[in-house]
Amino acid sequence: MKEYIKEIEGGICAPKAFYAAAAAAGIKYQGRTDMALIYSEEPCITAGTFTSNLVKAAPVKWDMRIVENGTAVKAVVVNSGIANAATGEKGMEICDKTAEKMSGLYKGDKYSVLVASTGVIGMQIDPDKICRGCELLFAAKADTKEAASDAAKAIMTTDTHKKEIAVSVKLTDGSVVHIGAMTKGSGMIHPNMCTMLGFVTTDAVIEKKLLQKILKEVVDESFNMISVDGDTSTNDTYVVLANGAAGNAKIDSEGEDLERFKEALMYVSIYLAKQMAGDGEGATALFECHVYNASDREAAKKLAKSVVCSSLCKAAIYGHDSNFGRILCALGYAGTDFDPDKVDLYYESAAGKMKIVENGMGTGYDEEEATKVLSEEAVTVHVDMHAGNAEATAWGCDLSYDYVKINADYRS
Amino acid sequence: MKEYIKEIEGGICAPKAFYAAAAAAGIKYQGRTDMALIYSEEPCITAGTFTSNLVKAAPVKWDMRIVENGTAVKAVVVNSGIANAATGEKGMEICDKTAEKMSGLYKGDKYSVLVASTGVIGMQIDPDKICRGCELLFAAKADTKEAASDAAKAIMTTDTHKKEIAVSVKLTDGSVVHIGAMTKGSGMIHPNMCTMLGFVTTDAVIEKKLLQKILKEVVDESFNMISVDGDTSTNDTYVVLANGAAGNAKIDSEGEDLERFKEALMYVSIYLAKQMAGDGEGATALFECHVYNASDREAAKKLAKSVVCSSLCKAAIYGHDSNFGRILCALGYAGTDFDPDKVDLYYESAAGKMKIVENGMGTGYDEEEATKVLSEEAVTVHVDMHAGNAEATAWGCDLSYDYVKINADYRS
Numbered sequence: 001m002k003e004y005i006k007e008i009e010g011g012i013c014a015p016k017a018f019y020a021a022a023a024a025a026g027i028k029y030q031g032r033t034d035m036a037l038i039y040s041e042e043p044c045i046t047a048g049t050f051t052s053n054l055v056k057a058a059p060v061k062w063d064m065r066i067v068e069n070g071t072a073v074k075a076v077v078v079n080s081g082i083a084n085a086a087t088g089e090k091g092m093e094i095c096d097k098t099a100e101k102m103s104g105l106y107k108g109d110k111y112s113v114l115v116a117s118t119g120v121i122g123m124q125i126d127p128d129k130i131c132r133g134c135e136l137l138f139a140a141k142a143d144t145k146e147a148a149s150d151a152a153k154a155i156m157t158t159d160t161h162k163k164e165i166a167v168s169v170k171l172t173d174g175s176v177v178h179i180g181a182m183t184k185g186s187g188m189i190h191p192n193m194c195t196m197l198g199f200v201t202t203d204a205v206i207e208k209k210l211l212q213k214i215l216k217e218v219v220d221e222s223f224n225m226i227s228v229d230g231d232t233s234t235n236d237t238y239v240v241l242a243n244g245a246a247g248n249a250k251i252d253s254e255g256e257d258l259e260r261f262k263e264a265l266m267y268v269s270i271y272l273a274k275q276m277a278g279d280g281e282g283a284t285a286l287f288e289c290h291v292y293n294a295s296d297r298e299a300a301k302k303l304a305k306s307v308v309c310s311s312l313c314k315a316a317i318y319g320h321d322s323n324f325g326r327i328l329c330a331l332g333y334a335g336t337d338f339d340p341d342k343v344d345l346y347y348e349s350a351a352g353k354m355k356i357v358e359n360g361m362g363t364g365y366d367e368e369e370a371t372k373v374l375s376e377e378a379v380t381v382h383v384d385m386h387a388g389n390a391e392a393t394a395w396g397c398d399l400s401y402d403y404v405k406i407n408a409d410y411r412s
Numbered sequence: 413m414k415e416y417i418k419e420i421e422g423g424i425c426a427p428k429a430f431y432a433a434a435a436a437a438g439i440k441y442q443g444r445t446d447m448a449l450i451y452s453e454e455p456c457i458t459a460g461t462f463t464s465n466l467v468k469a470a471p472v473k474w475d476m477r478i479v480e481n482g483t484a485v486k487a488v489v490v491n492s493g494i495a496n497a498a499t500g501e502k503g504m505e506i507c508d509k510t511a512e513k514m515s516g517l518y519k520g521d522k523y524s525v526l527v528a529s530t531g532v533i534g535m536q537i538d539p540d541k542i543c544r545g546c547e548l549l550f551a552a553k554a555d556t557k558e559a560a561s562d563a564a565k566a567i568m569t570t571d572t573h574k575k576e577i578a579v580s581v582k583l584t585d586g587s588v589v590h591i592g593a594m595t596k597g598s599g600m601i602h603p604n605m606c607t608m609l610g611f612v613t614t615d616a617v618i619e620k621k622l623l624q625k626i627l628k629e630v631v632d633e634s635f636n637m638i639s640v641d642g643d644t645s646t647n648d649t650y651v652v653l654a655n656g657a658a659g660n661a662k663i664d665s666e667g668e669d670l671e672r673f674k675e676a677l678m679y680v681s682i683y684l685a686k687q688m689a690g691d692g693e694g695a696t697a698l699f700e701c702h703v704y705n706a707s708d709r710e711a712a713k714k715l716a717k718s719v720v721c722s723s724l725c726k727a728a729i730y731g732h733d734s735n736f737g738r739i740l741c742a743l744g745y746a747g748t749d750f751d752p753d754k755v756d757l758y759y760e761s762a763a764g765k766m767k768i769v770e771n772g773m774g775t776g777y778d779e780e781e782a783t784k785v786l787s788e789e790a791v792t793v794h795v796d797m798h799a800g801n802a803e804a805t806a807w808g809c810d811l812s813y814d815y816v817k818i819n820a821d822y823r824s
Contacts, residue, residue, distance in 0.1 A: 122737040324498075404812060
């Protein structure tokens with residue numbers, strides 16, 4: 001990590017003047033919190049990336065319009081349990097009602113509220129429940145690390161743990177800004193916005209266009225490089241709210257300060273992306289593929305993604321089985337040209353690093369040794385293409401019995 | 413089925429002057445047959461389609477050259493257990509040795525022998541074992557349905573049953589030609605040549621270029637429309653041998669006779685493709701997606717494939733769970749434009765047919781009824797796009813615990 005970035009406590013409440021809350025609104029789950037609020041004292045500029053799926057959930061449509069129009073935002077209301085997707089006009093009305101309810105509580109405009117949903121597709125949300133949830137959230141909001149942590153828990157679906165992080169960034173003039181973030185997601189996770197909700201808060205003063213630009217670049221290297229199951233969801237959302245409360249000299253041009261802020265946003269996003277990949281439904285291991293010496297960047301990305309997306313590679317990792325042929329095979333159908341006879345492969349984990357393939361053929365390595373390396377909680381496959389200078393890393397997880405179990409009967 | 417096509421017995425030995433045999437050569441498997449021979453009394457013209465994977469197994473390279481050059485072929489030698497992929501120069505030498513051995517037995521040219529392998533990638537085949545296998549095969553060859561059936565069994569890997577079929581085709585002048593075929597494949601099965609080996613024999617007199625042309629069209633509608641796990645293998649091969657023994661007036665131009673022959677080849681290929689999809693590793697159900705009223709044919713194909721390829725849809729079918737949101741979601745990321753608010757979905761199986769989605773939203777159907785329809789051995793999802801006149805069908809299977817089990821530890 002760069003010396004000007006520091007990990008700190010507080011999640012989405014780490015930046016100044018941000019509040020969070022969680023509530024049990026009984027949207028679908030019982031006996032747990034299922035709604036979260038992010039609230040800013042000051043109006044925020046926003047940037048966002050949303051699912052590339054043609055079938056977009058109602059809240060995605062709602063938020064895209066607000067982020068595009070550039071309306072100032074004060075609050076984000078999130079619910080888990082029901083995705084509000086494939087819900088037609090009624091689904092849009094729920095967004096409208098939620099926003100109207102929340103903005104009424106702080107006496108603002110309804111277009112200053114973003115909404116986000118995650119859960120089962122095709123069910124309607126009960127408007128009374130979500131409005132009652134808004135009241136609970138607004139009453140409970142606090143700017144503490146506990147409130148941030150509660151919010152990160154409330155947005156979980158099949159996640160096994162909450163995912164949050166915060167950092168401080170020192171700018172060139174010595175002033176300090178903060179970034180906090182939380183995400184959820186563990187199934188339907190695939191490049192082009194994994195099925196995830198992600199929310200970033202920052203107190204930095206920054207220009208909206210620049211924020212949108214670096215956000216896109218960051219998402220391409222982080223969330224768009226992870227895969228759990230190849231399914232791109234209807235609800236994917238990653239938004240940044242910047243309220244300017246840090247009072248730094250505005251970051252309004254390319255330069256060292258923008259670089260530092262982007263570096264910090266990248267750090268936060270890659271951390272959360274890896275958390276999500278490693279927490280893939282039923283996963284027992286984080287599966288990383290690092291491709292280097294590739295002919296160009298796009299080729300490197302395609303190759304790395306192809307390996308972490310392959311069901312056969314994922315199942316082999318689950319079995320701690322050094323079936324390197326499957327990795328070569330996945331490289332071969334990645335859709336980019338290369339010479340298979342020049343490829344070298346290595347496995348690496350906490351148990352060590354070993355060369356498995358040289359010039360496209362097995363090295364005659366020790367199988368027991370390989371099984372040991374593959375039995376760790378995080379396993380990396382390094383692929384040396386011997387073709388150029390580009391590199392890329394993608395993250396996924398193994399494919400286990402539990403993935404099937406979770407998804408064969410998710411709704412009940 | 414068209415009235416000029418009739419299903420008959422005999423598999424690859426149904427066409428005149430074709431012989432088959434199986435042998436236990438101990439290549440990798442013990443206590444079972446693992447080599448097969450197809451032998452024709454007369455020299456054959458050939459047509460073939462091969463894996464699109466950049467990493468091509470040695471036998472694929474060997475066969476591609478022979479099929480392209482148009483050398484007359486007399487024999488195909490197949491082994492299961494080891495794929496002879498990622499084996500470098502040594503792997504090519506094995507092909508050469510196998511062909512030399514087999515052609516020596518019938519005193520022909522080594523380039524009159526096609527070879528094919530399926531199994532684990534990255535291991536070398538023992539040349540002594542495969543040569544001994546060639547002797548056993550040549551000695552055992554017979555033109556009986558039993559021999560054909562034994563060959564279809566010998567090429568299996570994780571398949572749970574052999575896959576073979578034969579038909580007769582009556583041409584316009586009343587003469588009759590025959591087509592026989594066998595395939596293997598149940599894992600690593602994905603559009604663009606599933607991980608499969610497939611061999612078609614025919615006694616028709618037909619022009620090579622036309623045969624290659626219709627073969628490509630047929631493969632695009634059959635084997636390239638099935639998916640088990642999204643992995644495109646290094647060894648995919650589907651070849652046709654035509655020995656001309658039927659003595660019909662040569663099919664050497666577009667017209668009714670070529671149409672009839674193509675129709676029969678399509679029938680045989682779709683039958684085998686569905687057999688393979690339904691026998692996907694660990695599968696408990698054949699999962700068919702039929703898209704109609706799509707804007708164009710390519711769109712229909714993409715949409716149908718996207719649904720049968722989705723891990724989440726496949727897991728839902730395994731759980732007999734009517735999670736229609738996942739189907740809408742898979743349509744949405746298929747990569748083709750459409751209006752989600754116009755889509756209707758139906759489930760169909762032996763237990764009945766029911767409408768699940770209308771205009772992109774759930775119809776409020778009976779869940780128990782849906783579970784009943786989804787609990788059959790073959791389940792079809794019909795997707796009405798309300799956008800045009802094109803249609804396409806794709807086949808896959810459900811995703812079960814056993815898929816993971818088989819693939820977490822395939823090599824041991």
